[in-house]
Amino acid sequence: MVNVKRxxxxxxxxxxxxxxxSKHGSGNWTSVPRKTRLKRCGKSCRLRxxxxxxxxxxxxxxxxxxxxLIIKLHAAIGSRxxxxxxxxPGRTDNDVKIYWNTKLKKKLSQMGxxxxxxxxFSKLIADYGNIGGCQKPSTRIGSINKDFKSAxxxxxxxxxxxxxxxxxxxxxxxxxxxxxLFNRAHGDNLSMLSRTDFENEMISGxxxxxxxxxxxxxxxxxxxxxxxAFSWNDFLLLEDAFTPLDYQQKDTLVSKENVVxxxxxxxxxxxxxxxxxxxxxxxxxSSHTSFIEAMLDQENEMFLSFPHLMEExxxxx
DNA sequence: AAGCTAGACAACCGCGTTCCG
DNA sequence: TCGGAACGCGGTTGTCTAGCT
Numbered sequence: 001m002v003n004v005k006r007x008x009x010x011x012x013x014x015x016x017x018x019x020x021x022s023k024h025g026s027g028n029w030t031s032v033p034r035k036t037r038l039k040r041c042g043k044s045c046r047l048r049x050x051x052x053x054x055x056x057x058x059x060x061x062x063x064x065x066x067x068x069l070i071i072k073l074h075a076a077i078g079s080r081x082x083x084x085x086x087x088x089p090g091r092t093d094n095d096v097k098i099y100w101n102t103k104l105k106k107k108l109s110q111m112g113x114x115x116x117x118x119x120x121f122s123k124l125i126a127d128y129g130n131i132g133g134c135q136k137p138s139t140r141i142g143s144i145n146k147d148f149k150s151a152x153x154x155x156x157x158x159x160x161x162x163x164x165x166x167x168x169x170x171x172x173x174x175x176x177x178x179x180x181l182f183n184r185a186h187g188d189n190l191s192m193l194s195r196t197d198f199e200n201e202m203i204s205g206x207x208x209x210x211x212x213x214x215x216x217x218x219x220x221x222x223x224x225x226x227x228x229a230f231s232w233n234d235f236l237l238l239e240d241a242f243t244p245l246d247y248q249q250k251d252t253l254v255s256k257e258n259v260v261x262x263x264x265x266x267x268x269x270x271x272x273x274x275x276x277x278x279x280x281x282x283x284x285x286s287s288h289t290s291f292i293e294a295m296l297d298q299e300n301e302m303f304l305s306f307p308h309l310m311e312e313x314x315x316x317x
Numbered sequence: 318a319a320g321c322t323a324g325a326c327a328a329c330c331g332c333g334t335t336c337c338g
Numbered sequence: 339t340c341g342g343a344a345c346g347c348g349g350t351t352g353t354c355t356a357g358c359t
Contacts, residue, residue: 006329007327008328047328098327
Protein backbone atom coordinates (compact mmCIF):
# COMPACT_ATOMS: atom_id res chain seq x y z
CA MET A 1 0.00 0.00 0.00
CA VAL A 2 1.48 3.32 -1.11
CA ASN A 3 -0.65 5.68 0.94
CA VAL A 4 0.06 4.07 4.27
CA LYS A 5 0.99 6.46 7.02
CA ARG A 6 3.79 5.55 9.38
CA UNK A 7 5.28 6.86 12.56
CA UNK A 8 3.73 7.98 15.80
CA UNK A 9 -0.01 7.77 16.11
CA UNK A 10 -1.93 11.03 16.57
CA UNK A 11 -4.73 11.44 19.10
CA UNK A 12 -7.19 11.68 16.24
CA UNK A 13 -6.08 8.30 14.92
CA UNK A 14 -6.21 6.86 18.41
CA UNK A 15 -9.74 8.15 18.87
CA UNK A 16 -10.90 6.55 15.65
CA UNK A 17 -9.22 3.29 16.48
CA UNK A 18 -10.54 3.31 20.03
CA UNK A 19 -14.07 3.95 18.85
CA UNK A 20 -13.80 1.12 16.39
CA UNK A 21 -12.14 -1.17 18.89
CA SER A 22 -14.74 -0.58 21.59
CA LYS A 23 -17.49 -1.31 19.10
CA HIS A 24 -16.04 -4.26 17.23
CA GLY A 25 -13.26 -5.50 19.46
CA SER A 26 -10.11 -6.88 17.94
CA GLY A 27 -9.80 -9.17 14.96
CA ASN A 28 -9.81 -8.88 11.15
CA TRP A 29 -7.17 -6.19 11.26
CA THR A 30 -6.87 -5.83 7.53
CA SER A 31 -10.36 -4.40 7.34
CA VAL A 32 -9.79 -1.92 10.16
CA PRO A 33 -8.05 0.78 8.09
CA ARG A 34 -10.82 0.65 5.51
CA LYS A 35 -13.62 0.81 8.07
CA THR A 36 -12.00 3.52 10.15
CA ARG A 37 -10.61 5.47 7.19
CA LEU A 38 -7.22 5.36 8.82
CA LYS A 39 -4.23 5.51 6.50
CA ARG A 40 -2.51 2.75 8.41
CA CYS A 41 -1.91 -0.86 7.57
CA GLY A 42 -3.81 -3.47 9.53
CA LYS A 43 -0.64 -4.63 11.12
CA SER A 44 0.06 -1.18 12.49
CA CYS A 45 -3.50 -0.93 13.81
CA ARG A 46 -3.18 -4.25 15.59
CA LEU A 47 0.10 -3.21 17.16
CA ARG A 48 -1.24 0.12 18.32
CA UNK A 49 -4.31 -1.53 19.78
CA UNK A 50 -2.55 -4.35 21.53
CA UNK A 51 0.31 -2.28 22.89
CA UNK A 52 -1.32 1.01 23.80
CA UNK A 53 -5.07 1.34 23.36
CA UNK A 54 -6.44 -1.76 25.03
CA UNK A 55 -8.38 -0.75 28.10
CA UNK A 56 -7.01 -3.52 30.26
CA UNK A 57 -3.43 -2.35 30.00
CA UNK A 58 -1.47 -1.18 33.00
CA UNK A 59 0.70 1.85 32.45
CA UNK A 60 2.37 2.07 35.85
CA UNK A 61 5.80 0.80 36.78
CA UNK A 62 6.58 -2.88 37.06
CA UNK A 63 6.32 -4.20 40.58
CA UNK A 64 8.95 -6.25 42.33
CA UNK A 65 6.73 -9.30 41.99
CA UNK A 66 6.43 -8.73 38.28
CA UNK A 67 10.19 -8.35 37.95
CA UNK A 68 10.61 -11.54 39.89
CA LEU A 69 8.26 -13.42 37.62
CA ILE A 70 9.79 -12.07 34.42
CA ILE A 71 13.24 -13.17 35.45
CA LYS A 72 12.08 -16.59 36.51
CA LEU A 73 10.19 -17.12 33.30
CA HIS A 74 13.02 -15.78 31.19
CA ALA A 75 15.36 -18.18 32.89
CA ALA A 76 12.95 -20.99 32.12
CA ILE A 77 11.80 -20.29 28.59
CA GLY A 78 14.01 -17.52 27.25
CA SER A 79 12.82 -14.49 25.37
CA ARG A 80 9.35 -15.66 24.56
CA UNK A 81 7.79 -12.42 25.56
CA UNK A 82 4.23 -13.15 24.58
CA UNK A 83 4.13 -16.17 26.85
CA UNK A 84 5.76 -14.26 29.68
CA UNK A 85 3.35 -11.37 29.17
CA UNK A 86 0.40 -13.73 29.47
CA UNK A 87 1.41 -14.33 33.05
CA UNK A 88 1.42 -10.62 33.79
CA PRO A 89 -2.10 -9.17 33.58
CA GLY A 90 -2.17 -5.78 31.93
CA ARG A 91 1.28 -6.10 30.41
CA THR A 92 2.08 -6.63 26.77
CA ASP A 93 4.88 -8.61 25.24
CA ASN A 94 6.38 -5.34 24.06
CA ASP A 95 6.24 -3.94 27.60
CA VAL A 96 7.98 -6.96 29.01
CA LYS A 97 10.56 -7.07 26.26
CA ILE A 98 11.47 -3.42 26.67
CA TYR A 99 11.56 -3.66 30.42
CA TRP A 100 13.85 -6.63 30.18
CA ASN A 101 16.17 -4.99 27.66
CA THR A 102 16.39 -1.65 29.42
CA LYS A 103 16.25 -2.56 33.10
CA LEU A 104 16.47 -6.18 34.04
CA LYS A 105 19.38 -7.11 31.84
CA LYS A 106 21.47 -4.38 33.37
CA LYS A 107 20.34 -5.24 36.84
CA LEU A 108 21.38 -8.86 36.42
CA SER A 109 24.68 -7.88 34.85
CA GLN A 110 25.44 -5.60 37.76
CA MET A 111 24.80 -8.52 40.05
CA GLY A 112 27.40 -10.51 38.13
CA UNK A 113 24.81 -12.70 36.49
CA UNK A 114 24.77 -13.37 32.80
CA UNK A 115 21.27 -12.37 31.65
CA UNK A 116 21.34 -14.92 28.85
CA UNK A 117 22.22 -18.02 30.80
CA UNK A 118 21.27 -16.75 34.27
CA UNK A 119 24.55 -18.03 35.58
CA UNK A 120 27.30 -16.10 37.31
CA PHE A 121 29.91 -14.71 34.96
CA SER A 122 32.57 -16.38 37.05
CA LYS A 123 30.98 -19.76 36.42
CA LEU A 124 30.84 -19.16 32.68
CA ILE A 125 34.46 -18.10 32.62
CA ALA A 126 35.40 -21.18 34.59
CA ASP A 127 33.53 -23.38 32.14
CA TYR A 128 35.29 -21.88 29.17
CA GLY A 129 38.56 -22.12 31.02
CA ASN A 130 38.04 -25.82 31.50
CA ILE A 131 37.54 -26.31 27.79
CA GLY A 132 40.51 -24.19 26.84
CA GLY A 133 42.71 -25.93 29.36
CA CYS A 134 42.89 -29.11 27.33
CA GLN A 135 45.88 -29.39 25.10
CA LYS A 136 44.95 -31.23 21.92
CA PRO A 137 41.56 -30.65 20.39
CA SER A 138 41.08 -34.21 19.21
CA THR A 139 42.21 -35.63 22.52
CA ARG A 140 39.96 -33.23 24.29
CA ILE A 141 36.96 -34.41 22.31
CA GLY A 142 37.79 -38.01 23.00
CA SER A 143 38.36 -37.63 26.69
CA ILE A 144 35.40 -35.43 27.22
CA ASN A 145 33.22 -37.82 25.32
CA LYS A 146 34.46 -40.68 27.39
CA ASP A 147 33.96 -38.90 30.67
CA PHE A 148 30.66 -37.50 29.65
CA LYS A 149 29.41 -40.85 28.44
CA SER A 150 30.43 -42.38 31.72
CA ALA A 151 28.58 -39.70 33.58
CA UNK A 152 25.51 -40.23 31.45
CA UNK A 153 25.69 -43.98 31.87
CA UNK A 154 25.83 -43.54 35.58
CA UNK A 155 22.89 -41.22 35.46
CA UNK A 156 20.83 -43.55 33.36
CA UNK A 157 21.53 -46.40 35.74
CA UNK A 158 20.30 -44.42 38.66
CA UNK A 159 16.61 -45.06 39.12
CA UNK A 160 16.02 -41.51 40.27
CA UNK A 161 18.09 -39.77 37.68
CA UNK A 162 15.70 -39.78 34.84
CA UNK A 163 13.98 -36.62 33.83
CA UNK A 164 12.02 -35.50 36.84
CA UNK A 165 8.34 -35.95 36.38
CA UNK A 166 5.91 -33.16 36.82
CA UNK A 167 8.39 -30.30 36.57
CA UNK A 168 7.66 -29.37 40.07
CA UNK A 169 10.98 -28.04 41.19
CA UNK A 170 13.94 -25.88 40.38
CA UNK A 171 16.05 -28.75 39.16
CA UNK A 172 13.58 -29.72 36.51
CA UNK A 173 13.26 -26.11 35.56
CA UNK A 174 17.01 -25.91 35.19
CA UNK A 175 17.14 -29.04 33.10
CA UNK A 176 14.41 -27.81 30.83
CA UNK A 177 16.00 -24.43 30.56
CA UNK A 178 19.21 -26.03 29.50
CA UNK A 179 17.40 -27.87 26.78
CA UNK A 180 15.98 -24.58 25.66
CA LEU A 181 19.39 -23.02 25.67
CA PHE A 182 20.75 -26.03 23.88
CA ASN A 183 18.18 -25.79 21.16
CA ARG A 184 18.57 -22.05 20.93
CA ALA A 185 22.32 -22.38 20.60
CA HIS A 186 21.85 -24.55 17.57
CA GLY A 187 19.24 -22.50 15.86
CA ASP A 188 16.41 -24.87 16.42
CA ASN A 189 12.85 -23.86 16.21
CA LEU A 190 11.67 -23.32 19.73
CA SER A 191 8.12 -23.03 18.63
CA MET A 192 8.11 -26.80 18.60
CA LEU A 193 7.83 -26.49 22.32
CA SER A 194 5.05 -23.98 22.50
CA ARG A 195 1.92 -24.83 24.40
CA THR A 196 3.11 -28.28 25.31
CA ASP A 197 2.24 -29.73 28.62
CA PHE A 198 5.81 -29.28 29.49
CA GLU A 199 5.84 -25.56 28.87
CA ASN A 200 2.59 -24.95 30.60
CA GLU A 201 3.89 -26.86 33.54
CA MET A 202 6.93 -24.67 33.66
CA ILE A 203 4.94 -21.49 33.43
CA SER A 204 2.51 -22.50 36.09
CA GLY A 205 5.48 -23.58 38.14
CA UNK A 206 6.84 -20.07 37.94
CA UNK A 207 3.55 -18.31 38.30
CA UNK A 208 2.78 -20.33 41.37
CA UNK A 209 6.37 -20.20 42.43
CA UNK A 210 5.94 -19.88 46.13
CA UNK A 211 3.68 -22.88 46.19
CA UNK A 212 5.30 -25.14 43.67
CA UNK A 213 8.93 -24.21 43.65
CA UNK A 214 9.88 -23.35 47.16
CA UNK A 215 8.06 -26.25 48.70
CA UNK A 216 9.81 -28.72 46.49
CA UNK A 217 13.26 -27.25 46.46
CA UNK A 218 16.14 -28.94 48.04
CA UNK A 219 17.56 -27.06 51.03
CA UNK A 220 20.40 -25.70 48.95
CA UNK A 221 18.12 -24.36 46.30
CA UNK A 222 16.78 -20.92 47.02
CA UNK A 223 13.49 -19.90 45.60
CA UNK A 224 11.64 -16.72 46.21
CA UNK A 225 9.13 -16.47 43.45
CA UNK A 226 6.32 -14.14 44.38
CA UNK A 227 7.60 -13.37 47.79
CA UNK A 228 7.41 -9.84 49.03
CA ALA A 229 11.16 -9.36 49.32
CA PHE A 230 13.13 -11.39 46.87
CA SER A 231 16.84 -11.87 46.62
CA TRP A 232 18.66 -11.42 43.37
CA ASN A 233 20.74 -14.40 44.27
CA ASP A 234 17.67 -16.46 43.60
CA PHE A 235 18.05 -15.85 39.91
CA LEU A 236 21.32 -17.71 39.80
CA LEU A 237 20.51 -21.05 38.31
CA LEU A 238 22.26 -23.79 40.10
CA GLU A 239 24.51 -26.52 38.84
CA ASP A 240 24.38 -30.15 39.76
CA ALA A 241 20.77 -30.52 39.04
CA PHE A 242 21.14 -34.27 38.87
CA THR A 243 22.50 -35.13 42.21
CA PRO A 244 21.02 -38.41 43.35
CA LEU A 245 19.97 -37.02 46.68
CA ASP A 246 17.85 -34.40 45.02
CA TYR A 247 16.08 -36.97 42.98
CA GLN A 248 15.45 -39.21 45.87
CA GLN A 249 13.89 -36.30 47.65
CA LYS A 250 11.88 -35.35 44.64
CA ASP A 251 10.63 -38.78 43.89
CA THR A 252 7.94 -38.58 46.49
CA LEU A 253 6.64 -35.36 45.04
CA VAL A 254 5.78 -36.44 41.57
CA SER A 255 2.90 -38.42 40.32
CA LYS A 256 1.76 -36.74 37.15
CA GLU A 257 2.58 -37.97 33.70
CA ASN A 258 4.24 -35.64 31.30
CA VAL A 259 5.18 -35.94 27.68
CA VAL A 260 8.00 -33.79 26.48
CA UNK A 261 8.71 -33.22 22.85
CA UNK A 262 11.82 -31.51 21.70
CA UNK A 263 13.42 -30.92 18.40
CA UNK A 264 17.04 -31.80 18.69
CA UNK A 265 19.88 -30.27 16.75
CA UNK A 266 19.63 -32.73 13.91
CA UNK A 267 15.86 -32.44 13.63
CA UNK A 268 15.19 -35.79 15.16
CA UNK A 269 12.02 -35.46 17.11
CA UNK A 270 12.42 -37.13 20.42
CA UNK A 271 9.67 -37.96 22.78
CA UNK A 272 10.12 -38.75 26.36
CA UNK A 273 7.34 -40.00 28.47
CA UNK A 274 7.43 -39.84 32.17
CA UNK A 275 5.02 -41.87 34.10
CA UNK A 276 5.49 -42.14 37.79
CA UNK A 277 8.51 -44.33 38.34
CA UNK A 278 9.33 -44.48 34.65
CA UNK A 279 13.01 -44.54 33.78
CA UNK A 280 12.98 -44.33 30.04
CA UNK A 281 13.90 -40.76 29.68
CA UNK A 282 15.85 -40.44 26.48
CA UNK A 283 16.53 -37.05 25.08
CA UNK A 284 18.87 -37.67 22.20
CA UNK A 285 20.92 -34.86 23.56
CA SER A 286 20.94 -36.34 27.02
CA SER A 287 20.05 -34.65 30.24
CA HIS A 288 22.31 -31.69 30.09
CA THR A 289 23.35 -30.34 33.43
CA SER A 290 24.68 -27.18 31.89
CA PHE A 291 24.90 -25.34 28.66
CA ILE A 292 28.51 -26.37 28.27
CA GLU A 293 27.64 -30.00 28.68
CA ALA A 294 24.91 -29.59 26.14
CA MET A 295 27.44 -28.28 23.67
CA LEU A 296 29.77 -31.15 24.42
CA ASP A 297 26.99 -33.62 24.03
CA GLN A 298 26.18 -32.28 20.64
CA GLU A 299 29.82 -32.58 19.74
CA ASN A 300 29.64 -36.15 20.88
CA GLU A 301 26.63 -36.87 18.69
CA MET A 302 28.35 -35.33 15.70
CA PHE A 303 31.37 -37.45 16.38
CA LEU A 304 29.26 -40.57 16.44
CA SER A 305 27.39 -39.60 13.30
CA PHE A 306 30.34 -38.38 11.28
CA PRO A 307 33.48 -39.98 12.72
CA HIS A 308 35.46 -39.35 9.56
CA LEU A 309 34.97 -35.63 9.93
CA MET A 310 36.23 -35.58 13.46
CA GLU A 311 39.35 -37.62 12.95
CA GLU A 312 42.63 -36.04 13.78
CA UNK A 313 44.54 -35.08 10.63
CA UNK A 314 47.58 -37.23 10.00
CA UNK A 315 49.87 -34.23 9.92
CA UNK A 316 49.61 -30.47 10.26
CA UNK A 317 52.39 -29.40 7.90
C1' DA B 318 20.50 28.72 26.43
C1' DA B 319 22.34 25.36 23.35
C1' DG B 320 24.24 21.01 22.35
C1' DC B 321 24.99 16.34 23.58
C1' DT B 322 23.87 11.85 25.50
C1' DA B 323 21.45 8.12 27.40
C1' DG B 324 17.18 6.07 28.60
C1' DA B 325 12.45 4.90 27.62
C1' DC B 326 9.24 3.27 24.70
C1' DA B 327 6.43 3.38 20.40
C1' DA B 328 6.57 1.61 16.01
C1' DC B 329 8.47 -1.02 12.23
C1' DC B 330 10.38 -5.13 9.91
C1' DG B 331 11.10 -9.76 8.75
C1' DC B 332 9.93 -14.26 9.35
C1' DG B 333 7.35 -18.26 10.86
C1' DT B 334 2.78 -20.12 11.65
C1' DT B 335 -2.06 -20.56 10.94
C1' DC B 336 -6.14 -20.17 8.37
C1' DC B 337 -8.94 -20.60 4.45
C1' DG B 338 -10.45 -21.08 -0.25
C1' DT C 339 -2.72 -30.72 -1.04
C1' DC C 340 -1.31 -26.24 -2.17
C1' DG C 341 -0.78 -21.37 -2.23
C1' DG C 342 -1.83 -16.90 -0.69
C1' DA C 343 -3.54 -13.91 2.94
C1' DA C 344 -3.70 -12.86 7.63
C1' DC C 345 -1.85 -13.06 11.99
C1' DG C 346 1.53 -13.26 15.75
C1' DC C 347 6.02 -12.92 17.53
C1' DG C 348 10.72 -11.34 18.51
C1' DG C 349 14.36 -8.30 17.20
C1' DT C 350 15.54 -3.80 15.75
C1' DT C 351 15.06 1.01 14.75
C1' DG C 352 13.36 5.64 15.37
C1' DT C 353 11.76 9.34 18.13
C1' DC C 354 11.04 11.84 22.16
C1' DT C 355 12.57 13.62 26.50
C1' DA C 356 15.11 14.44 30.64
C1' DG C 357 19.45 15.28 32.51
C1' DC C 358 24.04 16.84 32.12
C1' DT C 359 27.86 19.79 30.48
